[in-house]
Amino acid sequence: MTDSTGSPSPSPESRSVVPGVVLIVLGLLFFANNLLRMDFTGFWPVFLLIPAVVFVIVYIRDRRQYGVLMPATILTVYAALFFACQNGGWGQMSELWPTFILAPGLGFFVLYLFGKREPGLLIPASILTGLSVIFFFTLSGFPEYWPSILILIGLVILLRPATWRRSSPGNQNTTPGV
Numbered sequence: 695m696t697d698s699t700g701s702p703s704p705s706p707e708s709r710s711v712v713p714g715v716v717l718i719v720l721g722l723l724f725f726a727n728n729l730l731r732m733d734f735t736g737f738w739p740v741f742l743l744i745p746a747v748v749f750v751i752v753y754i755r756d757r758r759q760y761g762v763l764m765p766a767t768i769l770t771v772y773a774a775l776f777f778a779c780q781n782g783g784w785g786q787m788s789e790l791w792p793t794f795i796l797a798p799g800l801g802f803f804v805l806y807l808f809g810k811r812e813p814g815l816l817i818p819a820s821i822l823t824g825l826s827v828i829f830f831f832t833l834s835g836f837p838e839y840w841p842s843i844l845i846l847i848g849l850v851i852l853l854r855p856a857t858w859r860r861s862s863p864g865n866q867n868t869t870p871g872v
Contacts, residue, residue: 712748719744736780742773753808760809764801771797792829799823 749766752759775793779786799822806815828843 712751716744716748739773739776739780742769742776746770746773760805763804763808764798767801767804768797771800789833792826792833795822795829796826799826 746766746769749762749769752762753766771793775790775797778790799819802815802819802822806812806819809815824843824847831839831843
């Protein structure tokens, strides 16, 4: 059997059951809220975790779909942030807002680790994660010490092992077999 594009249409057995299960669970939760008058006020960040779990399941079923790990990471970090604010007070957001920068940075790191290890992913990952760390550090009560992060990063770059360094075109080793 084929669809309008001429490609084979998926059999009912091969279709994913995840969207159906998610809708049933959501319906049950809303029914419980309406009929049993359950209080889900502090529970709402779970709704960010549900699609994150679905994305992870998609990745587990097909490892070539590693791109879904980016939104899974972002949604998980945001859910953790919202749970923290829900339980500890929304006034914390004035100190936790760098999490909105951290989440995509971590997403890029996850893409790098579980994907094809494309070095280009480390650039936005490092910039976003570094910015969020700097902002967290300045908001932590030690704003006069945040330049120490820059100094440490500079020392790591200068003192890293030679195997980490890229050889410049003028420093190419021309000895055969080495």
